[in-house]
Amino acid sequence: MLINEFSDNLSKYKLPEEYDETYKNYTADLDFIEAYLGENKSTIIELACGTGRLAIPLAKRGHTVYGVDIDQGMLHFAQEMARKKGVDIHLSVQDCTQLNLPIKSDFIYMTGNSFQHFLTNESQDALFMSVKKHLNPAGEFLFDTRNPILHELAKDEIYEESIDKNGETCTVINQETYDPLTQILHCTSTYTSSQKEYKDRIKLRYTYPLEMQRLLEQHGFELIHIYGSWTKATFDANSISMVIHARLKNA
Template sequence: MKNEFSNNLSKYVNPQEYDETYTSYTADLDFIQAHLSASQQPIIELACGTGRLAIPLAKQGYTVYGVDIDSGMLDYARKKAEVEGVELSLSVQDCTQLNLPIKSNFIYMTGNSFQHFLTNESQDALFLSVKKHLNPNGEFIFDTRNPILQELAEEQFDEEVILKNGEMVTVKSQEAYNSLTQILECTSIYTSTNHTYKDGIHLRYTYPLEMKRLLSQHGFDLLNLYGSWKKATFNASSISMVVHARLK
């Protein structure tokens, strides 16, 4: 599946490692659980990855349709779900071209996945795709990093030594922000005794007023804008934007 996202997935080549990194994080899951209807109607998770949220929600009785563009992440999610004894409906899909057999009252996306939509066109396509799968008055909840200019303006370099797969690995990282495209390019080089490899990711930053315009343009009311999944008040120094929107 070749598209805008195909060359931006190298950070996810090891699903188990990715899953272990975030397994103890539950703030987004707690937020989602608090906003779900007690009726347990089918829900849709975009960019569901290794099933960190989908599996516990399925355990609670929700029918979860999860989509992700990375087949390796979904394969790992299927294995986890099998071990946990739960059923998930998982499919490899581009979130800008969703094709699911249901419409839902509730769609969510976490992990700052919104930053993978690098262009205005793909952001628009995402919202159009979500609308096709939401019932009237349905809710769409997602997060993205808030652009803090004084941090993005300076090119960042970092070097550290970590223990990975039983050996010491030197990691050299670089981050550079393009203010015209609003895209942060992150690159890491990993060097061990016998091996060197590189990965990277491009992340689009969207400003609060842009977000409000996007929501309005695509027929959503902004119910709340939080600074974190723990519902911190959003302000200019907030690390995150957690968007809670409702389709008109």
């Protein structure tokens, strides 16, 4: 695993098998991307590709997929899944703010709200600059991030839930605290079963719509569309997500 500013924010992903099991049936983002790409076979780049939930089916449809992720464990799981399903994807451990791929593409995408891992203005800027270097002229960048809904973020939350882990009931206590100065939500989950107790943590940056518009313009992108979900719901103040579809402007 690369050691950098993201390295201490990855404990949610330490069990790739469980992560994949949790999200394997979610397909709204995949459906959106498949419809966008259509029947044309493309060379595409996926950022923060994780366990290959999107990269593998897209490669199976004939696209040449380059997937990058900062977590070696997630990529190892993706490679094994691709091998089992008989598809070839190009995977590499990389920091998305310092991409170094041998190709450029007309299309780069990033899903799963991974944009929220870029916690500072500097890392957001570096991401866009890195993406820009790997896009062809008029290439497109598609990604999502959670929409900041202020009345939800304004109050600290503690809630308990029960989940099944490996056939055993596990109690999870989730704590969430939002820092309005940094725009970062601090989340801690404590898992307790009859066998053990452990915690994981994650920090998530929230970006506001006008901030996003300025970021895109600053880095030479034009907004094609902003949706409130991967099912193309209209974006408004109460939308859970911002799905951003942007195009690199001609120089």
